[in-house]
Amino acid sequence: MTVAPDIENAPTTHPPSSVRDRAATTTRFIGNRLSTLIVPVTKAVNPILATVSATGWLVAVTGVVLLAAGRALGWSELIFLGATLVAAFVIAAFFIIGRARFTVSVRLNPRRVTVGERAIGEMIVTNAAKRTSLATTFELPVGAGLAVFGVPALETGAASEELFAVPTERRAVIIAGPARSVRGDRLGLFRRSVDWTDPIELFVHPRTTRLHPTAAGLVRDLEGQVTKKITNSDMAFHALRDYVRGDDVRYVHWRSSARTGQLMVRQFEESRRSQLTIIHSSNRRYYASDDEFEMAISVTASIASQVIRDATQISVVTEGMLLRTHTVQAMLDDCCRIDGVDTDEHARMFAREATKRLPDPSVLVIVAGSQMEPADYRSIQRLFGGELTVVALRIAHGSTPRVQDVAGLQVYTIGQLTDLPKIMARAQ
Template sequence: MKPRPERAARRTSPAEHALRSLGRALGAAAQNAWRLLRQVLAVAWQRVRPVTDVIGPAGRLVLLGAVLSYGLSITFGWVEFTYLATTLLAAVLVAVPFIVGRATYTVDLQLNPHRVVAGGRALGQMTVTNSGERALLPARMELPVGSGLAEFVIPGLAAAAQHDELFAVPTHRRAVIIAGPAVSVRGDQLGLLRRIVRWTEAVELFVHPVTTRIASSAAGLMRDLEGEITKKITSDDISFHALRAYEPGDALRNVHWRTSARTGQLMVRQFEETRRTQLTIVHTADSRYYASEDEFELALSVTASLALQVIRDGTGISVVSEKLALRTATPVALLDDSSRIEAVSDVFPTLREFARTATRRLPPPSVVMVVAGSLIDLTEFRAAQTLFGKDTTTIAFRIEPGAQSRLSTVSGLTVLTLGDLADLPKLLRRVHR
């Protein structure tokens, strides 16, 4: 059978080629036109936005009512709706003079102190100064503080005059409270038009968790300045172990010359490897492990207390939670970051998965402390313990407010059940023993 000859490729006619070229040109022109239209609309919106921003919710409702009223009047010939629309528009026009004018304020916002322990006292001061050459009419200022809003009536100020406003900041809960920005609000009494001018940046107030002082030796850490001696033999360390025959590649600085001269062959020193103390605190903020908000706060106080003492002792430490790895360079940095921790949910399927992911790039720890609430199962503590080597000491903290603080051992795992923060130093002393 003879092979079928291949069909010759169909050539595109000049007309078809012209149509395709025209289609591509029209498509490119449409894209360019759409891009140009978007740019024009963006510029127009930037020009119109300063005008539309001064219209408050009540003003938008009044304008909408005026448009609908005019529409009903034109459609059905109802003169009453013409009067209503005219009245609504007149109300908006009357409100315009209330937003006209230029203020010359200089506003200084200060918090004293910037850091406070939960339950402490924090005060704020807002100083408003007329930096212009003309007197200013009374005005109203708004200052967001956390989830609340403080309102102040600023009296009329002569040139260079100033006015102080004091306010208290609620600090009963650990948090990072944002105060500001301070804005002046000008507008009519009905709230149809509202002109806002921003005068300051936001200021942070750190409300630190309550902590307790722990004795330096109570955390169960090795107290050697050089670290803990392990059973691993190495050729370069400070804890001498034995001598052995020289092998090619050994460093000449480790040669023991007196023994070499006596035995007639080169002998080098061997050492036991030492390891610097490295503490890792794994603090889970998963809400499924905590029975209440108070329990969550107590767990954070425990973590902060442990970390603070380790930082003071100068021991290496890492503190991790689901959403944040806390800074441990200074006690203040640690407390600031601990104020930012919030409850999370379903970030990791298990405590072990969280601990594995959070500690993957950290230095190998010699001590691991895992902090969780009363709703955690002890098997999750055991599963997290298996992530670390046999030479690593693992201590589990189970937080249960009101419970009797106690120390127990479950399948080789040290478990501290803590019902009160004041019991933490006593329990840690028992661990150290």
């Protein structure tokens, strides 16, 4: 009697571990060999494929498809059309063959301008090859635009100078470059570009206005500002008190001690170096228009410029950015980089996070748009101690200058940049 084997309960057999190891080693070896071959080929082919435009790929693929369809269907018309497209593709490829050698420089004069001022750039192309160069098209991105120049054939060592104007109607950091040469065919099937320069920056600074040096507490002090805090050693004398063991004998007032019969020491009011902090909100929900946003930046830049010139310590903060304030130029350069943000974060929260690592200010300036409520200015003021001057500036483009009292805080409305000097003098 034959018994059928129990297939389900039969033990599972596996190849020996040595066999599996050899198979894995072989697989890795083949993979390494393939990658060794594929990577160089890919690096060599990619630059060539990159020169083919979308139109070129369409022409090539269409030509091949028509040739195949014509051969399969026996239609000479399709074969003719396919051959024509393929021939056009091949002929166009010859227009990008060859290599040119140029020395290219791009200059901007000046590199920093104020909104509305004229900025001129020049691109100088010099033929560095040993033979005459062909006529070449150069492209130069300038901000959001693109300048295109046709450089004629140049003898060895000859140069072509091209001038261009840079738009400066708005505050911005305008990137010019890189300058690139472009070669291709008339049909646009191939395009090969070579970058010859690095990008350079043009800073379009916001408009500013000059302020009086002592306006709004922008103090040029040597000893510092006196506070109400009492200390045992400083410069501003406050009063006399009885001597306590451990007091510094240098501050004993001997004349009063002789008159009263007991030791008397001086007390002082603590002095603090002037530290101005500008909190500038870039939250777009606080501004009614782009013009209002730009004017707010001009107000901030005007105040900060005067403070830096007066050698007073200053910090300028906006959403996600702490401006450099070691020089006026550095501060204005950073003002060019301020962009509006769209966030639901409350102004008080932004002010607290932005200033928690900054020195305690003696003067606080808050700059925001017309859509910020007066109560928001007051909430920012409450983040700081009472021994400081707070100047709240509400930017409302085109409005009449006025002042509004909010629980003891004066909120000044500015309608034009020219109103700022009078407002700051009044806030003093």
